[in-house]
Amino acid sequence: MTQAFDIVVVGAGMVGAALATGLGQNGFSVALIDRSPPPAFSPDTAPDIRVSALSAGSERYLQSLGAWDHILGMRATPYKRLAVWDETRFPLQNLVPRKLAEVQFDATELGAHHLGHIVENSVTQQALWQTADACPHVTLFHGHGVASLAQSGDTATVTLDDGRELLASLVVGCDGAQSRIRDVAGIGTTRNQYDQQAMVISVRYQGPVEDITWQGFHPSGPRAFLPLHSAGPEHAGESWGSLVWYDSPEELARLKSLDDSTLMSEIQSSFPASLPLLTHIDSKASFPIARQHAKQYHSGRVVLAGDSAHTINPLAGQGVNLGFQDAQALQFALKEAKRAGDDLADPKWLTLYEQKRRPANRRMMLTMDLFYHLFSNRIPPVHLLRNLGLGAARALPFARNRVARYAMGIDEELPAVVRQITSRIPGLNQL
Known part of the structure; x- marks a missing residue:
């Protein structure tokens, strides 16, 4: 059986499902493929261990x-x-006085109601599957993977693992950091594996839902708190939260081997005093972290978006926000190609998309790397330097808040002076 579409999107995670929805709403016929079944949600279940800090943008x-x-x-x-x-x-x-080594961003100072939302990945994905499924121009193929991809002069042919063939002008790889579509298209990557790993822990704590997310930086890596929702009447007075502990693989393996009671004690003594009193650990998992960037975002009739194109150190939780920005930029480029009557795989339009997104993604990669290397060491002069840097950020609220407004997606562009500085940093173009 053969079906024809304008675009095939491989990978129905948050970015792929968003992109397919946006393209379908713009009149493109879209096939959305994912090996997984539709995500499920029950209000009575514990939160998904995978959460994201979705920006205002x-x-x-x-x-x-x-x-x-x-x-x-x-x-x-x-x-x-x-x-x-x-x-x-x-x-x-x-x-350096202790208070000067702390910086706090407040939505009120930024002229906003809030900075963002902490949302379980499965919730965001399910919401986007609902919008994709409701769009008459989007066809979902779930429970199936891609067996092969072939490109001819004017068509790409995606063959599913059940033998069905999907024909399209363009294939979008949104299938993650280990993207098979990227590999089949012959697109290489640059990759830097960090020494640290990240451990994520879903917990309940005593107290109401907090309105702050924070990171305390240690030489072994940051330890972060992300607030979630109320634990409900069955756990009166308690709320859910997500903790992130960066450390060496050996230390995280030791922590994962502990029983929940011992692990709670270690967390309570090792995290900053701002951490509320924990009452329960629901789940935990660790994963390696790496910076990875595709050497190009498109080749022939294949274009990449989201983690297929780039992954960054997750210090500030910007990965999915960058992916959504990719989706918006690619939607715009393809809409313009359609309006001009051009081939959707015309390099002119795919290059426009890459020229828009690659520098922005590189800037965020560089920023996260600077944070990683600046804070993940014990050298006293560097320790003094970073404390002075935090003090300067505290003392210059206007500049600090302008950068924060960009990072939160409130403003579309970095301040001009920051763009000029980052454009002059050696090695940026090699990321």
């Missing part, structure tokens, strides 16, 4: 797709404050 995009109301109808936790501080203790720290 991502929220606007999801609203435009019609998915945001579905998300709010399930679970989403707004946060109004974000705090960052240095937890390293050294003699030189006496030169």
Whole structure:
């Protein structure tokens, strides 16, 4: 059986499902393929261990797709404050008052109601599957993978593992960091594996739902808290939260081997004092972290978006927000190609998309790397330097808030002076 579409999107995660929905709403016929069954949600279940900090910009995009109301109808936790501080203790720290080594961003100071929402990945994905399924121009192929991909002069042929063939002008790889579509298209990557790994822990804690997310930086890596929703009447006075602990693979393996009671004690003594009192650990998992960037975003009739094109250090939780920005830029380029009557795989339009997104993704990669290397060491002069840097950020609220507005997606562009600085940093073009 053979079916023809304008575009085939491989991978129905958050970015792929959003892109397919947006393209379908713009009149393209779209096939959306994923090996997994439709995501499920029950309000009575514990939260998904995978959560994301969706920025205000991502929220606007999801609203435009019609998915945001579905998300709010399930679970989403707004946060109004974000705090960052240095937890390293050294003699030189006496030169800098403790309070000066802490920076807090507040939605009120940024002229916003909130900075973003903490949302379970499965909730965002299900909301986007609902919008995709409701769009008459999108056809979902779930429970099936791609067996092969072939390109001819004017058509790409995607063969599913059940033998069905899908013909399209363009194939979009949204199938993650280990993208098979990227490999089949012959697109290479540059990759940097970090020494640290990240451990994510779903917990309940005593107290109401918090409106702040924070990261305390240790030489072994940051330890972060992300607030989630109320634990409900069955756990009165308690709320759910997500913790992230960065450390060496050996240390995280030791932590994962502990029983829940011992692990809770270790968390409570090792995390900053701002952590509420924990009452329960629901689940935990660890994963390696790496910076990876495709050497090009398109080849022939294949184009990449989201984690297939780039992955970054997840220090600030910007990965999915970058992916949604990719989706918006690619939608715009393809809409312009259609309006001009051009082939959707015309390099002119795919290059326009890459020229828009590659520099922005590189800037975020570089920023996360600078944070990683600046905070993940014990050298006293560097420790003093980063404390002074945090102090300067605290003392210059206008510049700090302008950068924060960009990072949260409130503003579309970085301040001009910051763009000029990042454009001059050696090695940026090699990322």
